[in-house]
Every structure is written in C-alpha cells, then in structure tokens.
Amino acid sequence: MNEQTPRRVAVTELRRGTPLLAVSGDLDAETCRPVASEVDAVLDARPTAVVLDLRAVGFLGSAGIALLVNAHHRAGRLGVPFAVVADTRCVLRPLRMSQVDAVLPLYATVDEAVTALRLVSA
Template sequence: MAEEDGTRSEQPGYYDRLQVSTEAIDGVRVVTPAGEIDHHNVQPLSDALQSPQGRAIRTVVDLRRVTFMDSTGINTLLAAYQSHRASGGSLHIAAPSSVVIRLLSMVGIDQVIPCHDTLDSALGA
C-alpha cells in the first residue's frame, strides 16, 4: 500500500506490476512487457528474453506499455541483446514511451540496440 506522501511501500503485490506476453509475428518473437520494470519484478522479462542456446532468433521488445524502467531493465535489455548477437540473432526495441526513450537515450542504449518508433517498423528491420 502506498503511503500518503506517495512513497512506495513494501506491501505484497506492489511490485507485481509487470506482465509479459510473448507471441510470434511473421517469424519474429515479440516480447511485450506491460507496467513497471525494476529490480523487484524484472525476472519475467528476463525469462522471456532468453535466447534458446545456439539458435539465432529475431526478437522485438515492444515497450509501448512500459510506464517505468530502472537500470535493472536497461541491464536486462543489454544482456539479451548481447546474447542474441552471440547466437547470430537480433534484438530490437519497438515503440518506447517518451519516458522510456528518454532514459534509453540518456544512457546511450538507443545507440547500441536498434530502436524503432513502431512495432511495424521494428518487425520490418
């Protein structure tokens, strides 16, 4: 439960604010997290971004429904990007919100991982 001053509380359920879905679109795995990505709830995203060992796959991370991301989310995206590249695959980011793209730009992730304004653009890359 949030305190009156708006600070976060450690009550159960508060950090369960991330849902992750995965689907295939035209042979591309699309991972769509929704909610907040932070060190308390990043594991479902990390699990969804695992690249099958030795298999080159294309993955797009659709960030349009992400409302917050901390450094844990950034590190998770970087690790997934490196893993995909090592296996000959690729990882792209699609449709980050203005808050998320600002964070990605501030730390230079948008210069490492290809970022696209829309899901369609990422799928076509």
C-alpha cells in the same frame, strides 16, 4: 512486485516464427527477473529474430536497461537479430540519458522493427 503497476510479458508470434515479447508495467530491479527469464527462454529456442515491445512499460530503471543490453548482446552472440520497440518518454529518456539508445536497435513501431529485422536477416 509493485501492485499498482503489475509487470506482464505476453509472447506472440509474428511472421516467420519471430516472437514478439510485449512487456507492460514497470521494468526495474523488482520486476525484471521474470522478463529476463522469458527473454532467455525465447532466445534459447534460437528464433529467426526477436522483437521486444516496451510501449506499455510505465517505468524503466537501471535493472531494466541492463536487461535490454544483456538481451541484445546475447542475441548477437547467438546470431539472432534483435529489436526494441519504444515510443514513450518514460522508456526513451532513460535510454538516452544512459546512452544505451546508441547501442540498441530502437524502433517506434512493431512494423518498423519487423521491417528492419527482415533487412538484417535477408
């Protein structure tokens, strides 16, 4: 793990049992395994929805993009609405360049994501 940009995942609960996973630091091949494990653990519990907050991510590499796509597909297979919060260039640019932004449900704020998830699960 890069000591200059430590990766952390903080899991908190939003309204009605929706977990919010806030990721900080880099999300790349070196750091994404613990994040993927945390996402898998949250999805294993089959919550009402999941919000993944990437606003504190400083770098998003291809392994991080793969993690997001895999989490989105797994959530879909489980019937768990899934949203990604991202508002920084260092996250949005790689998602746009890889055209993953067309697949992932992206929102600029947690409130926007929660509102959208409520509409999907209603």
